[in-house]
Each structure stands twice: as structure tokens, then as C-alpha cells.
Amino acid sequence: MSTTEGRLGIIAGGGALPLLLAQVAPDALMLAAEGTACGLPEAALTRFRFEKMGGLFETLRAGGVTRVVMAGAIDRPKFDISQADPVFMELAPQLMAVMQAGGDDALLRFVITVFEEQGFAVVGAHDLLPQLxxxxxxxxxxxxxxxxxxxxxxxxxxxxxxxxxxxxxxxxxxxxxxxxxxxxxxxxxxxxxxxxxxxxxxxxxxxxxxxxxxxxxxxxxxxxxxxxxxxxxxxxxxxxxxxxxxxxxxxxxxxxxxxxxxxxxxxxxxxxx
Amino acid sequence: MSTTEGRLGIIAGGGALPLLLAQVAPDALMLAAEGTACGLPEAALTRFRFEKMGGLFETLRAGGVTRVVMAGAIDRPKFDISQADPVFMELAPQLMAVMQAGGDDALLRFVITVFEEQGFAVVGAHDLLPQLxxxxxxxxxxxxxxxxxxxxxxxxxxxxxxxxxxxxxxxxxxxxxxxxxxxxxxxxxxxxxxxxxxxxxxxxxxxxxxxxxxxxxxxxxxxxxxxxxxxxxxxxxxxxxxxxxxxxxxxxxxxxxxxxxxxxxxxxxxxxx
Structure with missing residues (x-):
């Protein structure tokens, strides 16, 4: 899957980066986890819950998104298991193991793998914004x-x-x-x-x-x-x-x-x- | 040179360690650099200046010291070159190079070497106080x-x-x-x-x-x-x-x-x- 074609999905965290990306990719689908403050206008945002992982993937696909960029700081989430959908439940054992094992790197690598297994290309903000x-x-x-x-x-x-x-x-x-x-x-x-x-x-x-x-x-x-x-x-x-x-x-x-x-x-x- | 025989010299820095050593080696010669606060009674202390390194070695030898222990924290010294004796001057180029190169370890290793080259055994506080x-x-x-x-x-x-x-x-x-x-x-x-x-x-x-x-x-x-x-x-x-x-x-x-x-x-x- 190419990293330069297809609609972009921006998973927005804190800081200035989501807005910069939105400026270079104005037709991107912009998403943010519930409770995450990000610099994008709320009206332009689609909010999601990590526990509804299946729903998130559906939203991305329905919006024609083929490439995803994770931009800005996202706090290590606390999950409400009562909200979990089947896709999240299937991932939960691996996710918990990764989260317990330590650093954020392993967690983020796992998240990338999950998106890739769902058929999305995961691109870096630096690839989209080399001037930065x-x-x-x-x-x-x-x-x-x-x-x-x-x-x-x-x-x-x-x-x-x-x-x-x-x-x-x-x-x-x-x-x-x-x-x-x-x-x-x-x-x-x-x-x-x-x-x-x-x-x-x-x-x-x-x-x-x-x-x-x-x-x-x-x-x-x-x-x-x-x-x-x-x-x-x-x-x-x-x-x-x-x-x-x-x-x-x-x-x-x-x-x-x-x-x-x-x-x-x-x-x-x-x-x- | 044995580390268990001969009179002990205690080069005292801050903290409780000098006093503990003085208790297990009551006949030790106790020294501290000028300006260094240590837990030993001033009357029992011989004060020295790092710049008078030759004088320090003379004091140790005159006191019958063959073993030296460095105990407690000593701030990285600032040298007053106008006070330096010939022994210090001879060591100065190496000393400056070691101090500029970085960490305290190298400096301390150098100091040990100097004492050893002068014929003193350098022992560790943990060797004298295994119960600690x-x-x-x-x-x-x-x-x-x-x-x-x-x-x-x-x-x-x-x-x-x-x-x-x-x-x-x-x-x-x-x-x-x-x-x-x-x-x-x-x-x-x-x-x-x-x-x-x-x-x-x-x-x-x-x-x-x-x-x-x-x-x-x-x-x-x-x-x-x-x-x-x-x-x-x-x-x-x-x-x-x-x-x-x-x-x-x-x-x-x-x-x-x-x-x-x-x-x-x-x-x-x-x-x-």
C-alpha cells in the first residue's frame, strides 16, 4: 500500500502537529480519542473510544481512509472494559501484555501493527511534512x-x-x-x-x-x-x-x-x- | 603492600562515614581538606590543601601512615595555583587533563594512582567495615x-x-x-x-x-x-x-x-x- 495515495486519517493528540497536518492535508479525516485535547476544531473532528476499536476501523473505512498518521501526544489510555467491542476484546490479551511489559515504544509498535493488519498504511508526520x-x-x-x-x-x-x-x-x-x-x-x-x-x-x-x-x-x-x-x-x-x-x-x-x-x-x- | 597492616590515614569528606571509620580505627591519622565539613572533631583533624600535595604526603609519612582510605563526599576542588607546591605542579598537567575530560570516576582513579605511586596502599571503607x-x-x-x-x-x-x-x-x-x-x-x-x-x-x-x-x-x-x-x-x-x-x-x-x-x-x- 502506497504512503502517498489515498485519503489520510489523522489520529490527533495534543500539541501543534495535528493542525499542521490538517493544513497540508485539508481533505483528511480528523479523529481524536474522547477526552484528548487537540488543536483541531471540535466540529471538524470525529471522536472515538479505544474500547470501540472495531467502530474506529469502520469509521476510517467508511470515510475512504487508506493511510493513517498518528500525530501529537496521547496519554496512555485507561480502558473501560464494559465499553469494549468484539475487535477490542480480541486484541485485549495482547494489548494488556504489551502495556504491562513496560515502555511506550512497545505499546506504540503494537498499535501500528494492529492498524497495518487492518489494511491501513501508517505514515509518519515527518514524511508528510519534511520541511519540519x-x-x-x-x-x-x-x-x-x-x-x-x-x-x-x-x-x-x-x-x-x-x-x-x-x-x-x-x-x-x-x-x-x-x-x-x-x-x-x-x-x-x-x-x-x-x-x-x-x-x-x-x-x-x-x-x-x-x-x-x-x-x-x-x-x-x-x-x-x-x-x-x-x-x-x-x-x-x-x-x-x-x-x-x-x-x-x-x-x-x-x-x-x-x-x-x-x-x-x-x-x-x-x-x- | 598489605591492606590490613600499618597505620591508617583517613581522608575525611562529608557524611557519617569518617566517624564510623575513626571508631573502628581509633589510632588512624585523620585528615580533611581545608573547607571540607566532616563529622570528625576539629581538634583530632589534620587539615591539608590539595595544592600542597607534597606536604600532604610528608604529613602521612611522618605520621607512619602506610594505608589510606578516602571516606565521604568531597566536592570537586577548585585549585589556587599560587599555593601549589612542586609535587602538585608536576601532577598538574595530568590532573587538569583528567578533570576536563569529564566524569568524577576518572578523577578519582587518577587520585588513587597518585597515592599508590607515592607508596601508599589505598583501601576501601567497605573493606574496613564489612558490617556496613x-x-x-x-x-x-x-x-x-x-x-x-x-x-x-x-x-x-x-x-x-x-x-x-x-x-x-x-x-x-x-x-x-x-x-x-x-x-x-x-x-x-x-x-x-x-x-x-x-x-x-x-x-x-x-x-x-x-x-x-x-x-x-x-x-x-x-x-x-x-x-x-x-x-x-x-x-x-x-x-x-x-x-x-x-x-x-x-x-x-x-x-x-x-x-x-x-x-x-x-x-x-x-x-x-
Whole structure:
């Protein structure tokens, strides 16, 4: 099944991404789980429940959807088993096993498989919006120092070591000292933690690194940064944000170079293999 | 050179360990860097400056010291080069290179080497105080659940993956979800971070894991837990503290089983290879 033809279904989560996708694919069918806040107008949305998985697939097919993109953050759902339809019940044992086994990656990979088995192509937001990633090089702000490039490399090594364990897409390194690793609480919490670091442990010229896990399926979970990330990094006293070229989504991409300059933050994209 | 004969020199840092060592080796020569707060009476202490490294070695030799133990936390020193003696000056280029290259492990390994090259045996606090570590098994509190044992194993795998990168001796895992990894800010900061986790990300029965890095030289940097650690773990909503058997120092060891029971916290020691 082609990823460039057929009507697109947007499964919308939080953040700016669903709206950006709706702009490049105005004829897409837009869906969101009940209770999920997303940036799309409610009138344009079809709401669904995960427990009515069979109903969701019917809705997609009835709307002529052949390709699906999952866009934006969706909280790990809590299921109301009394609402479950037969399709959900059939998947339930596998789903529960996957959810109990740990990280979100496994859960998201399972969800992709389910959609594919139902005959839908699952595409990545980055495939639909290539202009929202950066090529290798300086994206904005001042040129990074050699110390920053070294720290970015160390940050990447730390994230790479954790990849197989399904932990972390972000970390902070400052002159060799690791000041934080992103866990379930996300980027903002990490940068707040770095900001609260006692002054005696700070060395200056710190780098926030954002890379996908090695082998991560970007169709379900693509790391993203935006103006808020840059502001939070600067607010945490950091001097550089290093991202994976082509593998990290830039939210409000066109505003980032000027903002990086304004904040005195080197925003660099590195080859991530 | 034997590690069980000859007068002991205690290089005292912060925390309870210097006092415990002084109790088992009452004839030891006790030293502390200027400005370092340690639990030993000032009158019993010989103060030294790192910049007067030659003077320190003379003091040790004049006192008949053949074995040295480094005990307790010492802040990464800032050197006043105008105070440096010839021994320090000779070591300075190597020292600066090691300090710039990154983590504390390399620095501490270098310090050990320097002491050894000067003819001193460097012994570990755990060798002098074997009663301050735990054998494999339940140290105190209720029996851990299977979920806790699984999380402890996952925590150990996370720390093991980071070992080669000189990051982290502690992490928190809760039903498979990693809620924090210890970085330069230390254990209390990590547990405070976990405590601040939004309720929606908590799954209950969480485990704080404390293991030395793989291949870590316990003579210079031995992980430690004490009553404060147990209280902070309980305060962060965790249910279990998992440590490496024989490789983590128990501060106020005799009080920990009762405290674990009081807090409803399973304190377990696992084989760390």
C-alpha cells in the first residue's frame, strides 16, 4: 500500500502537529480519542473510544481512509472494559501484555501493527511534512563551541546506550557532566530539573540533546522541539540545543532560527545515522 | 603492600562515614581538606590543601601512615595555583587533563594512582567495615512483590547500560516506567524529582535502585544509602529500595531494618556480580 495515495486519517493528540497536518492535508479525516485535547476544531473532528476499536476501523473505512498518521501526544489510555467491542476484546490479551511489559515504544509498535493488519498504511508526520525537520548543520543562533560539540556527542552516546532499554530521548550535558536524562515526565520536567541544579555543579555552556532512540519507529513517536523547548533550555542556563538531523520534528519551524539568535542559543542538527 | 597492616590515614569528606571509620580505627591519622565539613572533631583533624600535595604526603609519612582510605563526599576542588607546591605542579598537567575530560570516576582513579605511586596502599571503607554492607536478601521491611523484583532488574539494566559512560548510580523504575536517573545532582535531587511526578504518570509499587557502576572502583566512590535515603524514597511514594549486595554502604546500618518496616518499604540487596 502506497504512503502517498489515498485519503489520510489523522489520529490527533495534543500539541501543534495535528493542525499542521490538517493544513497540508485539508481533505483528511480528523479523529481524536474522547477526552484528548487537540488543536483541531471540535466540529471538524470525529471522536472515538479505544474500547470501540472495531467502530474506529469502520469509521476510517467508511470515510475512504487508506493511510493513517498518528500525530501529537496521547496519554496512555485507561480502558473501560464494559465499553469494549468484539475487535477490542480480541486484541485485549495482547494489548494488556504489551502495556504491562513496560515502555511506550512497545505499546506504540503494537498499535501500528494492529492498524497495518487492518489494511491501513501508517505514515509518519515527518514524511508528510519534511520541511519540519532540519538538515545537518547550524539551524539558528551562534556557532557552537568545540566544548558544546563534544557535549552533544557525549549526550548522543548516553541516549544511544539507553536506547535498547526504551528510556529517554533527551539529556543535558555540560562540560562533560551529565545534568539530567529525560524520563517519563518529559522534556519540560527535565529542563526544570536542570534549572534547579545547585550553582556549584554548573560549569557553563551546557547542551540539551534531543535524539530519537536508535531504531525508534518515527511513525509513532518522533521527538519534537519548538519555541517552548528553546526558551526552557535558555531558562535552564544552557547554551546549545543539539537535535538529530531529519529525525526531530521542529514545531513552529520558521520561528526557531530567530528565536535561537534572540536567546543566544546554538541550535544544531547532527547526523544521527 | 598489605591492606590490613600499618597505620591508617583517613581522608575525611562529608557524611557519617569518617566517624564510623575513626571508631573502628581509633589510632588512624585523620585528615580533611581545608573547607571540607566532616563529622570528625576539629581538634583530632589534620587539615591539608590539595595544592600542597607534597606536604600532604610528608604529613602521612611522618605520621607512619602506610594505608589510606578516602571516606565521604568531597566536592570537586577548585585549585589556587599560587599555593601549589612542586609535587602538585608536576601532577598538574595530568590532573587538569583528567578533570576536563569529564566524569568524577576518572578523577578519582587518577587520585588513587597518585597515592599508590607515592607508596601508599589505598583501601576501601567497605573493606574496613564489612558490617556496613548487606548480603543478598531482604534487609528489612515487607517482602517485595514480583513487580518490584522485575523493576529492580530493569533498574539494574538501565544503570548497567550507563556504566561505561560514567553516569548514574541510581534510578527509579515503577511498573516498567523509568521515572528518573541519578545525575550529578545526586540521590536527594532524583527522589525529589520523582516525588514531583504528575499523578497520571505514577503506577505504584515503584523501586529506587542503587548500584555501583560496573567495574567501579569502590575504594574511591562507593554508593551509600542511609535513613535519609529510605525516608526520601518513601516520601517520593516508592515501595522498594534495591541495592547491590556487598557493594553499597549502609549508613546507620543497624537502624535500617526497623525504619524500612516503619515506612512499609522493602529494602532488598541483590547479587551485583
Amino acid at each position: 525537520t532540519a538538515p545537518v548543520g547550524l539551524v539558528g543562533g551562534p556557532e557552537p563551541s568545540m566544548a558544546m560539540l563534544r557535549d552533544a556527542e557525549r549526550g548522543r552516546a548516553i541516549l544511544s546506550a539507553l536506547s535498547a532499554l526504551d528510556v529517554g530521548q533527551g539529556c543535558v550535558v555540560e562540560q562533560g557532566s551529565c545534568l539530567g536524562i529525560e524520563t517519563a515526565q518529559g522534556t519540560d520536567a527535565l529542563l526544570g530539573y536542570v534549572k534547579a541544579t545547585p550553582a556549584g555543579l554548573r560549569r557553563g555552556e551546557g547542551v540539551f540533546c534531543k535524539f530519537p532512540k536508535v531504531g525508534q519507529d518515527l511513525r509513532v513517536d518522533m521527538p519534537a522541539i519548538g519555541p517552548g523547548t528553546l526558551r526552557a533550555a535558555a531558562d535552564a542556563g544552557l547554551s546549545c540545543v543539539a537535535i538529530a538531523a531529519r529525525k526531530v520534528l521542529l514545531l513552529e519551524a520558521d520561528t526557531l532560527p530567530a528565536l535561537a539568535q534572540e536567546l543566544g542559543l546554538s541550535l544544531i542538527a547532527q547526523d544521527a545515522g | 554492607t548487606a548480603p543478598v536478601g531482604l534487609v528489612g521491611g515487607p517482602e517485595p512483590s514480583m513487580a518490584m523484583l522485575r523493576d529492580a532488574e530493569r533498574g539494574r539494566a538501565i544503570l548497567s547500560a550507563l556504566s561505561a559512560l560514567d553516569v548514574g548510580q541510581g534510578c527509579v523504575v515503577e511498573q516498567g516506567s523509568c521515572l528518573g536517573i541519578e545525575t550529578a545532582q545526586g540521590t536527594d535531587a532524583l527522589l525529589g524529582y520523582v516525588k514531583a511526578t504528575p499523578a497520571g504518570l505514577r503506577r505504584g509499587e515503584g523501586v529506587f535502585c542503587k548500584f555501583p557502576k560496573v567495574g567501579q572502583d569502590l575504594r574511591v566512590d562507593m554508593p551509600a544509602i542511609g535513613p535519609g535515603t529510605l525516608r526520601a524514597a518513601a516520601d517520593a511514594g516508592l515501595s522498594c529500595v534495591a541495592i547491590a549486595a556487598r557493594k553499597v554502604l549502609l549508613l546507620e546500618a543497624d537502624t535500617l531494618p526497623a525504619l524500612a518496616q516503619e515506612l512499609g518499604l522493602s529494602l532488598i540487596a541483590q547479587d551485583a556480580g
